[in-house]
Amino acid sequence: MNLEELAHLAGVSRSTVSRVINGDRWVSEAARARVEEVIRIHDYHPNSSARGLASRRTRIVGLLIPNQTSTIFGDPFFAHLIQGVVETCNEHDQSLMLLMNTTDDPGAGDHLYRRAIRGRHLDGVIIASHLVDDPVVGQLQADGCPFVLVGRHPHRDVSFVDVDNRAAAREAVAHLLGHGYRHIGIITGRANMIGAIDRYAGYVTALSEAGIMPEADLAIHTDFTRRGGYRAMQQLLARPAGPPDAVFVASDTMASGALQALRDAGKRIPDDVAVFGFDGLDESTVSRPVLSTVAQPIGELGQEAVRIVLSLIERAEQEPIQRYLPTELVLRRSCGCGADTSVAV
Amino acid sequence: MNLEELAHLAGVSRSTVSRVINGDRWVSEAARARVEEVIRIHDYHPNSSARGLASRRTRIVGLLIPNQTSTIFGDPFFAHLIQGVVETCNEHDQSLMLLMNTTDDPGAGDHLYRRAIRGRHLDGVIIASHLVDDPVVGQLQADGCPFVLVGRHPHRDVSFVDVDNRAAAREAVAHLLGHGYRHIGIITGRANMIGAIDRYAGYVTALSEAGIMPEADLAIHTDFTRRGGYRAMQQLLARPAGPPDAVFVASDTMASGALQALRDAGKRIPDDVAVFGFDGLDESTVSRPVLSTVAQPIGELGQEAVRIVLSLIERAEQEPIQRYLPTELVLRRSCGCGADTSVAV
DNA sequence: TTGTAAGCGTTATCAT
DNA sequence: ATGATAACGCTTACAA
Numbered sequence: 001m002n003l004e005e006l007a008h009l010a011g012v013s014r015s016t017v018s019r020v021i022n023g024d025r026w027v028s029e030a031a032r033a034r035v036e037e038v039i040r041i042h043d044y045h046p047n048s049s050a051r052g053l054a055s056r057r058t059r060i061v062g063l064l065i066p067n068q069t070s071t072i073f074g075d076p077f078f079a080h081l082i083q084g085v086v087e088t089c090n091e092h093d094q095s096l097m098l099l100m101n102t103t104d105d106p107g108a109g110d111h112l113y114r115r116a117i118r119g120r121h122l123d124g125v126i127i128a129s130h131l132v133d134d135p136v137v138g139q140l141q142a143d144g145c146p147f148v149l150v151g152r153h154p155h156r157d158v159s160f161v162d163v164d165n166r167a168a169a170r171e172a173v174a175h176l177l178g179h180g181y182r183h184i185g186i187i188t189g190r191a192n193m194i195g196a197i198d199r200y201a202g203y204v205t206a207l208s209e210a211g212i213m214p215e216a217d218l219a220i221h222t223d224f225t226r227r228g229g230y231r232a233m234q235q236l237l238a239r240p241a242g243p244p245d246a247v248f249v250a251s252d253t254m255a256s257g258a259l260q261a262l263r264d265a266g267k268r269i270p271d272d273v274a275v276f277g278f279d280g281l282d283e284s285t286v287s288r289p290v291l292s293t294v295a296q297p298i299g300e301l302g303q304e305a306v307r308i309v310l311s312l313i314e315r316a317e318q319e320p321i322q323r324y325l326p327t328e329l330v331l332r333r334s335c336g337c338g339a340d341t342s343v344a345v
Numbered sequence: 346m347n348l349e350e351l352a353h354l355a356g357v358s359r360s361t362v363s364r365v366i367n368g369d370r371w372v373s374e375a376a377r378a379r380v381e382e383v384i385r386i387h388d389y390h391p392n393s394s395a396r397g398l399a400s401r402r403t404r405i406v407g408l409l410i411p412n413q414t415s416t417i418f419g420d421p422f423f424a425h426l427i428q429g430v431v432e433t434c435n436e437h438d439q440s441l442m443l444l445m446n447t448t449d450d451p452g453a454g455d456h457l458y459r460r461a462i463r464g465r466h467l468d469g470v471i472i473a474s475h476l477v478d479d480p481v482v483g484q485l486q487a488d489g490c491p492f493v494l495v496g497r498h499p500h501r502d503v504s505f506v507d508v509d510n511r512a513a514a515r516e517a518v519a520h521l522l523g524h525g526y527r528h529i530g531i532i533t534g535r536a537n538m539i540g541a542i543d544r545y546a547g548y549v550t551a552l553s554e555a556g557i558m559p560e561a562d563l564a565i566h567t568d569f570t571r572r573g574g575y576r577a578m579q580q581l582l583a584r585p586a587g588p589p590d591a592v593f594v595a596s597d598t599m600a601s602g603a604l605q606a607l608r609d610a611g612k613r614i615p616d617d618v619a620v621f622g623f624d625g626l627d628e629s630t631v632s633r634p635v636l637s638t639v640a641q642p643i644g645e646l647g648q649e650a651v652r653i654v655l656s657l658i659e660r661a662e663q664e665p666i667q668r669y670l671p672t673e674l675v676l677r678r679s680c681g682c683g684a685d686t687s688v689a690v
Numbered sequence: 691t692t693g694t695a696a697g698c699g700t701t702a703t704c705a706t
Numbered sequence: 707a708t709g710a711t712a713a714c715g716c717t718t719a720c721a722a
Contacts, residue, residue, distance in 0.1 A: 002716085013692065014693085014694095018717060027692085047714085048460075048465060048466045049403060051717075052716090053398050053698045053699065078424075086447055095461065096442065098408075098427070100427075114390050115390065119393045230631050286605060287605070288608075349699080359710095361707085395699035395701085397714095398698090398716085399701035401714080
């Protein structure tokens with residue numbers, strides 16, 4: 001079943017059918033009704049390749065994910081992000097293609113890139129890589145392919161959506177300082193991730209505002225896993241100058257591991273060591289004590305990313321779009337606050 | 346840059362260029378070399394829409410995921426599965442499209458389905474739904490779209506890849522019986538998931554072989570989350586006849602929640618209650634005591650699914666392909682075994 | 691408001 | 707081994 005047959009059955013021309021399908025206003029009610037009838041009867045749907053060829057729009061957007069899958073992709077953060085992305089794609093009748101490098105071979109990544117971008121498989125790309133030095137950014141610009149980053153980028157001419165990591169981290173650490181803690185550690189991501197950089201900067205800012213010089217061995221960089229958080233906390237506990245009295249952890253998943261390490265070491269939370277997380281995952285309410293955390297709207301980051309890339313696709317000469325979404329301090333037990341406002345488990 | 350220009354630059358016809366691109370043997374070495382040269386210089390890649398239109402193959406496979414995203418998708422199981430799927434797609438130069446229903450509105454799901462399948466966006470589909478009664482199976486058959494299930498299906502004419510859940514569960518529970526436990530509980534998924542059904546059946550088989558009739562309130566059905574496991578364990582602990590002395594949990598993620606519930610209730614593991622998980626996630630080694638579990642090759646399930654669907658696409662009249670992958674008992678501390686063979690955290 | 695016709699960039703079927 | 711040429715199924719001026 002194709003346009004031709006359909007047009008024949010409905011007694012109109014191909015163009016009219018095409019207009020109906022694409023919601024063109026210049027169709028008489030009678031014609032539209034007849035065409036829609038035939039479409040419904042035959043459960044017709046236009047061929048996407050033909051559409052893509054003729055219109056130069058595939059209605060597919062790509063989601064580029066870093067290759068450290070088990071490390072990064074296993075974090076519920078990604079599940080929520082993808083959830084938001086898919087949701088908004090569906091709303092806008094766009095399909096989502098997953099782009100993921102599964103080997104360390106740079107040739108393979110190149111091949112993947114070329115097939116997808118240069119093969120015009122995609123109208124635009126959402127990058128969930130977080131690496132400040134990801135070379136794909138330059139390639140996409142060179143190829144004139146619309147893209148948006150989830151996580152800000154230092155260049156001013158790049159579109160992104162993010163939260164204000166610096167302000168959020170500063171606020172969280174300031175809160176810990178308010179509890180009277182003075183030796184506050186930080187567990188955060190690798191140094192080439194923009195989020196890690198910003199959260200560390202916020203941490204230092206809060207300390208400086210309290211007149212405190214950060215101690216070097218109180219900052220641990222690790223990967224965003226439960227296990228990474230576990231090890232990092234062990235390291236903090238073992239440091240020569242003694243354990244910190246509070247720790248700001250840059251993700252709830254790592255914080256979960258950190259809590260486990262504290263328990264295993266026989267430490268009381270928050271009495272011996274207070275903990276503050278980042279993300280606001282529902283899962284963090286299944287911990288004792290319940291995790292205080294910086295809640296960020298992960299799903300909405302994904303939604304907004306889709307909206308941005310779609311408007312970039314729509315208008316080629318669009319200025320870069322840069323948006324910040326709000327975060328919120330969720331004060332529960334692990335930071336030393338009394339009230340346990342956890343959702344019942 | 347398109348075939349026409351390329352042909353012109355290389356001094357050959359479109360057909361010859363096309364042959365080179367598609368690896369056709371009937372091209373002289375000289376011509377091939379010249380064409381490849383020009384391709385490299387201009388970093389040419391064929392337009393996928395045009396290819397799809399002419400060849401009726403898009404080289405895209407879909408991955409269909411159930412709509413209870415936060416519930417199911419958050420499980421690292423999916424991360425590993427997708428990892429395997431993407432890996433094999435990349436190897437075979439196939440793209441991966443994510444199909445996910447984000448609303449409960451059946452109309453939206455229908456729309457998604459029609460755009461993807463009837464719009465010939467996809468060559469084939471991998472279904473990671475696990476629901477025995479998923480209507481999409483019938484639709485795909487009716488539309489003649491090749492598909493494969495991750496998780497077996499009762500119908501004999503459906504392709505799938507799975508592990509032998511029944512045998513694996515039986516083995517795990519038999520192991521617990523070997524430790525001398527007699528009141529063994531089970532925490533498993535909803536009753537319409539084939540894996541839940543099979544694992545429960547294996548549990549009952551093992552009990553029967555030991556001459557034990559399963560106690561009804563020792564079986565809890567919940568969703569595959571940490572929180573689900575937590576609540577289920579609480580329920581088991583509170584049952585009138587007293588807590589079980591061991592529990593078989595149908596996923597490591599749920600088991601993690603179950604362990605937490607036991608700790609919060611002041612129970613010692615495995616002395617008061619032994620626990621056995623399912624999946625063999627790396628993450629489970631970050632728990633005290635380290636979780637005994639049934640390891641299944643999740644990534645390979647994904648890889649195999651891709652291979653199956655590709656061979657189904659290749660040969661339309663292919664018989665259904667049904668494959669079982671092996672599982673392995675990983676005995677650590679939580680079941681009562683002495684040796685702690687955990688990876689160091 | 692509707693129809694005609696010229697692409698869109700490939701693949702595939704013939705000849706040669 | 708190579709080249710014409712006709713599909714493939716749709717969009718999109720342009721004409722009517």
